[in-house]
Amino acid sequence: MDKIKVSAIQMDIQFGQSEVNRQRLVDTMHRALKQQQSNVVLAPEMWNLGYDLENALKNGDRDGEMVKSSFTAIAKQYGSYIIPGSVANVRNIKVFNTTYVIDNHGDVRGYYDKIHLFRLMNEEKYLESGNKRFTFDLYGHKAGIVICYDIRFPELIRSMALDGMEVLFVPAEWPHPRLYHWRSLLIARAIENQMFVVATNRVGSDPNNTFFGHSMIIDPWGEVIAEGTEEEEIITAELDLSIVPEIRNRIPVFKDRKEEFYF
C-alpha cells in the first residue's frame, strides 16, 4: 500500500497521573481513528507519567501490560496501526522509555527502548538505555521508531535508513526554548535520509518545563506537510510512499556514499 494516512496526537500530560493520562489517550485515540480514519496513529513520549521519573519504578507500566491492554483492541476495531507513544516501562526492576507497535490486526509487532538518554531531564539517573534499533513492516514499507533526543544522533537514523527505512516515527516531550532545534533536526533527518518523518510532541507544562507541541509530518524533500500549534490537537496527512524511490533515484545519496571516509 503506497498511500498511508497518518495522524499524530499532540496532547497535554498530567505529571505522574498514569490512569488519568491513559483514559485521555484512549478517548483521543478513538476520536482520531473515527474522525480521520487514519491507517496509523502516533502518540507522544512518556505519556503515562510525564517526567515524574522519581516515581517511575513504582508507578511505571509493567512490561507494557497497560499499553497492550489499552490499545490492541482499539487497533483491531479500527483496522489501523497504533504506535501508542512511549511509556515509563518496568522490566526486570529497571525502567525503560519504551514504545510499542501494534498492527492493524491488534497484534504487538515489537518494541523500542530509547537508546540515548537525555541528561538535561535526568533520564540517565532513573532510566536504562535501550540496546537495539527497531524497524517494522508498515503495509509493505519499512518504518522505524526513535524517541525524542535520539533525533540528535544522525548515525542511528542513517543506519536505519541503510536498512531500508522509508518512514520514521518520533514520539517526543521536547520543551522550550529548543523549538528551532526540534524543527531543524527533524527536517534535516527527512532530507538527508530521503524519507518521511512523523513526529509528535506534547503540549502543556510540568514542574520543570513547558512543551511547545509543533508536531510535524515531513516529506522526503523536507517539506512540512502538517504541523501543530502549541495547543492540543490531532494533525493528519497522507504519505505517498511511491515518492521515496523516485527521490532516492533523482539524487542518489545512498549510492554516492563513501563509507571509507566516515569513521
Ligand SMILES: NC(=O)CCC(=O)C(=O)O
Ligand atoms: N525528552 C527528550 O529527549 C528531550 C530532548 C530535548 O529536549 C533536546 O533538546 O534534545
